[in-house]
Amino acid sequence: MAAETSHMLKLCTAQIDGALSDCDAAIERVLEAFTTIVEDSQWMRRKAQALTGEDAQVAAELDMRSTRLVTKANAAIQALQFHDRLTQRLGHVRHSLSSLGEFVTDPEHSSRLEDWQELHTRLGRMYRTREEVAIFEAVTGMPHMSANAAPAPAAGDIELF
Numbered sequence: 001m002a003a004e005t006s007h008m009l010k011l012c013t014a015q016i017d018g019a020l021s022d023c024d025a026a027i028e029r030v031l032e033a034f035t036t037i038v039e040d041s042q043w044m045r046r047k048a049q050a051l052t053g054e055d056a057q058v059a060a061e062l063d064m065r066s067t068r069l070v071t072k073a074n075a076a077i078q079a080l081q082f083h084d085r086l087t088q089r090l091g092h093v094r095h096s097l098s099s100l101g102e103f104v105t106d107p108e109h110s111s112r113l114e115d116w117q118e119l120h121t122r123l124g125r126m127y128r129t130r131e132e133v134a135i136f137e138a139v140t141g142m143p144h145m146s147a148n149a150a151p152a153p154a155a156g157d158i159e160l161f
Contacts, residue, residue, distance in 0.1 A: 006104055013097045017094065020090055027080065027083055030076065037069050045063065048066065096126070120142055124136050124140070
């Protein structure tokens with residue numbers, strides 16, 4: 001049964017690897033689009049500055065559109081930060097599943113409660129965000145060494161990790 005459990009855990013980690021790889025390809029396309037947005041915004045701003053004396057209305061329109069592009073670029077940055085956070089969390093899950101697969105096939109360790117507790121502690125060290133720590137504590141019933149946990153961001157702040 002332990003070998004079958006290990007095989008199923010390997011299947012799960014392979015699925016996560018595939019999903020993360022697909023996400024990385026999509027993020028590459030987003031980064032390319034983001035680069036174009038920034039470049040076009042800079043071009044528009046330069047054109048607006050050059051036209052200020054000649055055609056104030058066109059200059060104002062270009063400046064307004066450039067500002068709108070910058071706003072959209074900032075929204076894209078937030079989406080990329082969400083993706084990065086999700087990727088990190090899935091990486092932690094992948095590592096945990098892989099470690100568990102190796103652990104359950106080792107009867108010497110998997111039969112001892114203290115080795116299970118050590119596994120929980122070792123895997124728990126990876127979890128640093130508030131959400132990961134909360135899930136770890138709820139599922140394992142063990143306190144997390146929260147000195148490593150990220151503090152809660154203030155309302156409106158972007159959480160960096």
